[in-house]
Amino acid sequence: MVWKKSVIALWAIGWLGIGSEVQAYTPSLLVFDYSQNNNTYTWDNSYQKAFDFDRLKCNLSINTNSILLKKPYRRWQENVGAEFRADYDIVKGIRLEPFMRHTRNALENRIVYTSELKLAVPVDRIRHVQITPFVADRAIKRIGESPAGVDEGLGYGVAAQTRPMRLLRNEVRSNIAYAYYGLNRIPFSEFSSALASVMPFASADTLTWRIYNNENTTRYFVGASPGSFGADRIARQVKIDRGAAYTARLVLPADFKASLDGDISFLSYYYRAESTEPLNAAQADNYNQGRNYRVEVSRDFYERWRLTGGYRYRWGEEDYRGIFLDQWLELGELSFRLEGLVFETDSVVFDGIAGVTSYYGLHGNSDSDRDLETQIYNFRIRHVFQPEFSGDLRIGYSNFHQIYTRSLNSANNNQNETYLLGTTFNWRLAPRLVANQEFGIQANYIIYDYVPKPIDTPSRIFRRGYSRSAIEWQVTDRFNIVPAYLYRYEDYGKLIWSEENWQQATGWDRRYHNLNLKIGYRPFKDIYIEQEYSWELKKEYNHVIADVSMPVEGSEVIREERLHDFKNIAGVIMTWSFSQTEYLQLRYNRREWAIRGRGTDITEFVNVSVRYMF
């Protein structure tokens, strides 16, 4: 029954968000972090301290963050926050949870202070229910803003949460909460409720479900003209968020396993003017709703193979203002996955997805009515030649076909097809020496369904190939070196249908070289130094038609350099580890970036970081 308890515990945490506000076992921590580059200086510091006096548990947390930007003009941003939480057992079943928070957020001369005091009293003396009433005071003071002033008010509320109850083989939980903050300018209220259950049955089957309803009401200020957030009109906004979901895991006859998931949701915003002036167009009532279902069945064969097949359905409706985005959509999608061992040394994975998403105008035919047909297939085989030598082969294909049904947009209809082929090999040449080789090629075709002129076609092809070679050499237990070289080639151009075949007219090509060297050294047990050097060269060429006179007058395609840039990057990181989670780290990076015709740009980055637990 251990698994059942685990399932219930995970479900309780995940579906109801159950947890005490006071994290009594949060470790005491001091963090200091400073970094700077050519334009920005950043300081991040935090201090957390937990106190445990048997019946009284407290957490204190202080965070500071300062940023100085030098360009386009000097600007300071500072954020400071302090927070205190406590949990005190008055008598058995009744606790006091005081909470205090104060923050100061400053951006140049604009400062916002916030303060919150809250006292909650969780009462745990009723058999099936925990009830937590609270009172609070919240204040927001703004300086240098328009409109400046103080927004302050009392808040109150109550939350109730039931303990798991067994009802018709279901472990049922529920919660309900209401909170109101009567701030003098922007009052708001929040209501939430949820009912959820987990039903374990048979040996390994479960059914979980959840129903929820959240409603929030707030007032706010609406500007009269674009960009003016002036408090000239007041609106009331009501947000309603409702839904339900279920998940079932079942073992079927003949060792099939089934997984079923589904959900429905409804989200809406309503607006009401509280002054005589009408609201802006953007404050229009709107909603969206949807439902999703997924069925997946899998079975293991011969203890080596697993075949999984699934179907997914999605329906959604969005209504904003009777405009372009008011639409409903429907998705149907099939998926499969076959994975297993062919022999002891060969593993195979083959998976795929095929589906269509259809979009329809909500108020009748729309120029945006369209289908998106998706197909993605991947195949991967891995072979172990020897214990020291293994490799894999990857093949992929995808096609996204976009089909606008109306004549206004159907010129955009196209198929976006990608073909992938790649290999990876790992070879342990010696006990301390491993060689890696990776290779890949990709061809991406965009073919438009309606091509007005064969030459002036929008259809395109993009090709890419790369090769990466690396050596991992563990010279001694304290010293390792990893040199690597990456080469990448890309070209791009028109795709022309000519002589009953596709022809490529290359528009540009790009070559990229990267030589990288990483050196790691551990001079002492707790100190690790890593150095990295990288040289990158990128060249781009345009393919242009030029007039030539030799050997005969005419024109031909020549390559013309468009870009030549070179990056020289060096970095060093020193880490002094006090323990597994405590350290002092120093980091420095320097990048010289030379672009032909545009000079050299030098960027430096420094970082000091300390993490100490006590």
Next chain:
Amino acid sequence: MKRLLFIVLAIGLLSAGCLKNPFATRDSELPAGTSGTWETPATPEVVLINLLFAYNEKNIQNFQLCLSDQFVFSAPEDSIEAEAQGNGYLFHDWFKDVELATTQNIFSTFSESGRYLDLILSSSTDYPDSLGDTLAVIYRNYILRVVESDSLGVDTTLIEGLAGFGLSQTQFNWWSIDFWQELPSTRSELDWGDFKAEYRNR
């Protein structure tokens, strides 16, 4: 029991009409013309050119092709100001869906007669582009010219500033924008982030 449960759930699924053929697509009409100015984004700079044309041509289809699925918009200074005035939510959770809805609102508004919007992007001398192998950061000075006219006259607003764009190249796709940040600028009180926030649906 379990077999019964599986059958009940499977039947429930089918009876709810929740099946769609994963291979069937609809036919399309022949195109009525070209769909805006668009170049396949094989380099990061091309994405910004596509974004520029999409904005000026008010073409939301081409605009959305410039954004990756992980797209995030951030305007730290604008959001601080908005937060101070109780409108901070305008800048919360600004992901791809929010960006598309907001931009569509802008395009719809400035497609009406009497309203005009154009965009100019130019390189920044203070912030050179950083073009990596599969990641790039590009900075652009922008000028948005907003023209609104009625019977009383023409009102033109210039919105100027600096924006940073983080782009990436994915295996199955081309370059697209992951991150769009409004950078602090003293060039005008109103910036692109403020302008966009006014058209955001919530």
